[in-house]
Amino acid sequence: xxxxxxxxxxxxxxxxxxxxxxxxxxxxxxxxxxxxxxxxxxxxxxxxxxxxxxxxxxxxxxxxxxxxxxxxxxxxxxxxxxxxxxxxxxxxxxxxxxxxxxxxxxxxxxxxxxxxxxxxxxxxxxxxxxxxxxxxxxxxxxxxxxxxxxxxxxxxxxxxxxxxxxxxxxxxxxxxxxxxxxxxxxxxxxxxxxxxxxxxxxxxxxxxxxxxxxxxxxxxxxxxxxxxxxxxxxxxxxxxxxxxxxxxxxxxxxxxxxxxxxxxxxxxxxxxxxxxxxxxxxxxxxxxxxxxxxxxxxxxxxxxxxxxx
Amino acid sequence: xxxxxxxxxxxxxxxxxxxxxxxxxxxxxxxxxxxxxxxxxxxxxxxxxxxxxxxxxxxxxxxxxxxxxxxxxxxxxxxxxxxxxxxxxxxxxxxxxxxxxxxxxxxxxxxxxxxxxxxxxxxxxxxxxxxxxxxxxxxxxxxxxxxxxxxxxxxxxxxxxxxxxxxxxxxxxxxxxxxxxxxxxxxxxxxxxxxxxxxxxxxxxxxxxxxxxxxxxxxxxxxxxxxxxxxxxxxxxxxxxxxxxxxxxxxxxxxxxxxxxxxxxxxxxxxxxxxx
Numbered sequence: 001x002x003x004x005x006x007x008x009x010x011x012x013x014x015x016x017x018x019x020x021x022x023x024x025x026x027x028x029x030x031x032x033x034x035x036x037x038x039x040x041x042x043x044x045x046x047x048x049x050x051x052x053x054x055x056x057x058x059x060x061x062x063x064x065x066x067x068x069x070x071x072x073x074x075x076x077x078x079x080x081x082x083x084x085x086x087x088x089x090x091x092x093x094x095x096x097x098x099x100x101x102x103x104x105x106x107x108x109x110x111x112x113x114x115x116x117x118x119x120x121x122x123x124x125x126x127x128x129x130x131x132x133x134x135x136x137x138x139x140x141x142x143x144x145x146x147x148x149x150x151x152x153x154x155x156x157x158x159x160x161x162x163x164x165x166x167x168x169x170x171x172x173x174x175x176x177x178x179x180x181x182x183x184x185x186x187x188x189x190x191x192x193x194x195x196x197x198x199x200x201x202x203x204x205x206x207x208x209x210x211x212x213x214x215x216x217x218x219x220x221x222x223x224x225x226x227x228x229x230x231x232x233x234x235x236x237x238x239x240x241x242x243x244x245x246x247x248x249x250x251x252x253x254x255x256x257x258x259x260x261x262x263x264x265x266x267x268x269x270x271x272x273x274x275x276x277x278x279x280x281x282x283x284x285x286x287x288x289x290x291x292x293x294x295x296x297x298x299x300x301x302x303x304x305x306x307x308x309x
Numbered sequence: 310x311x312x313x314x315x316x317x318x319x320x321x322x323x324x325x326x327x328x329x330x331x332x333x334x335x336x337x338x339x340x341x342x343x344x345x346x347x348x349x350x351x352x353x354x355x356x357x358x359x360x361x362x363x364x365x366x367x368x369x370x371x372x373x374x375x376x377x378x379x380x381x382x383x384x385x386x387x388x389x390x391x392x393x394x395x396x397x398x399x400x401x402x403x404x405x406x407x408x409x410x411x412x413x414x415x416x417x418x419x420x421x422x423x424x425x426x427x428x429x430x431x432x433x434x435x436x437x438x439x440x441x442x443x444x445x446x447x448x449x450x451x452x453x454x455x456x457x458x459x460x461x462x463x464x465x466x467x468x469x470x471x472x473x474x475x476x477x478x479x480x481x482x483x484x485x486x487x488x489x490x491x492x493x494x495x496x497x498x499x500x501x502x503x504x505x506x507x508x509x510x511x512x513x514x515x516x517x518x519x520x521x522x523x524x525x526x527x528x529x530x531x532x533x534x535x536x537x538x539x540x541x542x543x544x545x546x547x548x549x550x551x552x553x554x555x556x557x558x559x560x561x562x563x564x565x566x567x568x569x570x571x572x573x574x575x576x577x578x579x580x581x582x583x584x585x
Contacts, residue, residue, distance in 0.1 A: 049412075050409055051582040052580075052582075073415055074413065076413070078409070078413045080406070080410075083409075083410070084402075084408075084410065085405075085407065086321070086407060087405070088325055089324065089325065093321075093324065097321045098414065099316055100317035101317050101414035101415060102414055103415050145410075149415075164494055167352070
């Protein structure tokens with residue numbers, strides 16, 4: 001659905017993209033993560049046809065972004081990092097304008113406006129001026145506007161910036177629903193917990209280039225086939241848990257803090273389940289078990305702490 | 310053709326412009342200024358003691374005085390307002406961060422430019438037409454032909470459209486409205502004052518060489534062709550009319566300047582992703 005090969009874009013000061021590559025299949029929800037100035041916004045802007053690349057190739061929905069920008073725009077919904085709204089227009093006028101800007105013809109136009117009002121939850125406030133809406137409502141309106149022309153792909157640049165926790169949760173649910181509906185999504189964000197919750201894959205970017213995919217990509221629920229890192233939290237004495245761990249060959253305790261253990265095992269998902277079963281049979285009161293390995297925050301910390309700034 | 314007329318940018322811009330306070334404030338101020346100067350011109354025209362002695366007043370004199378005063382006041386006032394309507398049209402989208410939304414929609418760059426241009430010109434036309442009743446007062450006194458009215462309005466519209474195109478170019482070039490508006494006023498100053506000063510030097514050199522300021526050739530007047538007031542000078546009766554007799558060259562230059570500014574603005578707008 002999105003294919004980026006050796007993309008270069010240079011800005012004054014040396015920032016930009018330096019040979020970034022990425023492939024996203026249809027139906028994926030991919031998170032783009034990296035420090036400030038890593039090139040996330042530049043990549044999303046190039047994919048949305050806002051900026052031309054210096055070299056390399058980028059295709060979105062099988063259209064080349066520089067050769068067929070109009071086709072790309074028709075297939076893509078783009079939400080910029082600091083999106084703007086026309087404060088002095090009413091909510092319905094705002095949506096009508098973008099329905100016309102995307103050349104929606106009747107009856108599709110009216111249906112798209114009604115759907116956007118429903119999606120944003122602003123049906124009762126459609127006569128309000130946009131400036132009267134809170135940031136969270138504006139973000140919902142913008143997302144609804146972005147979806148008006150039924151794009152196959154969503155490019156979201158820091159969509160949760162400035163939102164309060166409730167608005168963030170609502171946005172997360174909305175993205176989950178859109179993903180479930182078959183829309184391919186590329187979202188950049190600094191809020192790793194949100195990405196961990198919703199993304200099927202997370203790609204790390206630093207200094208405009210890929211950070212090793214093997215090191216950083218993460219599939220939610222997937223467990224590395226060779227080495228397994230399990231986090232166990234339990235109540236009561238650790239002796240029963242230690243006895244179970246002692247019976248498993250190649251098991252290694254990496255971390256021990258009160259009722260919390262981090263253990264490295266050899267094997268896959270089945271071995272993790274078997275380990276949990278043995279703990280329960282041995283009478284250990286398990287209150288939390290996670291065999292997904294280190295979380296995104298931990299991976300991020302490890303990756304970027306090791307990189308020279 | 311339908312796409313040009315049913316451009317969603319035009320509807321959006323008109324709606325936004327008409328909701329602003331200046332939508333009623335500027336026409337009010339404009340009409341006050343034009344009415345005031347018309348009244349002043351009328352009182353001067355009927356003053357029998359002008360020039361130090363008694364003279365006979367004819368209706369045609371009053372008609373011509375009102376007509377000339379109104380058309381020159383109108384063009385000066387509208388020239389001062391043109392940058393306000395045009396030079397902030399694109400920068401406001403950059404400042405409000407709404408330009409990415411436009412550039413990633415299916416609106417083409419010419420459509421975005423056209424929407425901004427049409428609305429800027431329409432607002433100036435609204436002001437121009439609101440001054441028409443004052444212009445037609447001159448017909449009541451006589452001395453003015455309907456073709457002169459058509460000529461004056463046509464010239465004014467062409468010059469204003471060209472200045473609006475220049476304003477939009479400034480707007481596409483800069484990130485901030487204050488900078489683009491200042492740049493547009495700077496260019497306007499060059500077109501009005503600097504061209505007049507250059508013409509003054511050339512005319513003075515010509516009259517010193519030839520011993521007379523009569524029948525100045527086109528190259529001496531050339532700097533004035535870019536002066537927004539030049540096409541209207543041909544309307545002025547008497548000797549000046551004979552002197553400034555190249556309005557067509559001026560019209561063509563303004564049309565060319567407008568087209569160039571439009572092309573540059575669209576090109577810049579297309580590449581404005583790097584400016585966001």
